[in-house]
Amino acid sequence: MTKTREIYFCAIGQDSHRFMTEEDVAFKSRPLLLGGVLIPDAPPLLGNSDADVVLHALVNAISGLSAERILGKVADDMCQAGITDSRAYVARALDTLKDIELLHLSFSIEAKRPHLAEVIDPMREEIAKMTGLNVCHVAITATSGEGLTAFGKGEGIACLCIASARKTPFR
Template identity: 25%
Template sequence: MKTFRVGFGYDVHQLKEGYPFWLGGIQVPHEKGAVGHSDADVLIHVICDALLGAANLRDIGYHFPDQDPQYKGIDSKFLLKNVVGLLKENGFKIGNIDSTVCLQLPKVNPHIPAMQKCLAGVMDIHESLVSIKATTTERLGFVGRQEGVSAYCVALIYQE
């Protein structure tokens, strides 16, 4: 009998000029990029938190603290790969990922297939199991003013 578990992730990063914009494991062309201790890939961070939460393994900050210099500027795909390893060590498999990126600009939709392919490869799952949606906030709030990016994720994991 399979045991199913669900986890949720939420993250926010400030946007500033002069930074590269990493989203879903790929670099998206834009004049602003996300600011953070790592490469600030908000989508990967919420996926990590959703997976860790589902497995009751705390959160991304617990495993990869932003006070630790070894994670300064790190590629978030490395963090995700390690989270997937933790899941496997604890007997879990990924059922599916459902995520939403909130961003006024740039438009995310053209980049979704490349993000799905990248993230599926990192997690060693089929692309059809990685849902990425995008929305604006109709110019409201910090996302609407293009001051930041936020993302949400729900992940289903299971044990056989």
């Protein structure tokens, strides 16, 4: 008889993008999206997709759980096919989990600008909806970085995501 037991584990994901400048071609047409939420009155981030650093960090954390890379070739192929919405990358990453249950997500965003306090709850709700988690299992903190890094100096935004999960059965 084989015993079945659960294994609990976590993975970390990271992403960062610099802000576009007015010289960048798509500057006026691209919004700033963070966690799938439109951030008003803020410059957009540079990237070949919508450059949502929060969702990209989430995708990388999920890739760490499943050991299947999404950002890179898979996401690049999706971009070339016209799929630039990072929510599609999250859905693709979630499909790789198979016998892995996502339990909790914790994000840390570093950005001097824009001020994020008022959009943290909407981001938590959007990410909870995407992942099927209860909003109480999606935590987001933000820091200005005190000017110590490029993100703390206002040149872009960085995000870390830690995802915890449970895998069953483990033999």
